[in-house]
Amino acid sequence: MNISLVAPSSSSVDVLMKLIEELFAYEALPKKIEQTNHAVNQLLSNPELGQAWLIEVEHEGEKIIAGHIIVSYSFSLEHGGRVGLIDQFYLKPDWRQQGIGTELIPQIEHQIAQSGIHALSLEVNIGNAGARSFYERHDFVPRRQFCMMTKVITPTEVPLNIAS
Secondary structure (H helix, E strand, O other), rough: EEEEOOOOOOOOHHHHHHHHHHHHHHHHOOHHHHHHHHHHHHHHHHHEEEEEEEEEEEEEEEEEEEEEEEEEEEEEEEOOEEEEEEEEEOOHHHHHOOHHHHHHHHHHHHHOOOOOOOEEEEEOOOHHHHHHHHHHOOOOOOOOOOOOOOOOOOOOOOOOOOOO
């Protein structure tokens, strides 16, 4: 089985969107189709924001899209520069537990290192012991003293107090 990371083309964006939709359903995340479409278009149009790949598996002479990975970029003083965040790593259920993730982690690391990334982070559901164990086997270290927190920002009018 040959496994490759393939950048989505304009003709495969619909495949990527379908995979993202499957991930949202699997994780019971709220569907925000318009917001997600906009974000995917932004990412694909601005490589400085991160990278998206389709996971292509060559199996019995046939190339099959088995999932996708999205890594977004940020900046960290702690890590000395640009860092990556695995925002999504999704494999269709039929392709799980077959060594695909194990083969892909080094490929992802190689790809993002070429983009000047110094560290790679990800978020795992605290109750997903299988995923946590998988990432720990690949040298991801839990930051037990930290709790990732999120606040959704809604654009609002804020009065500006400008002193001259």
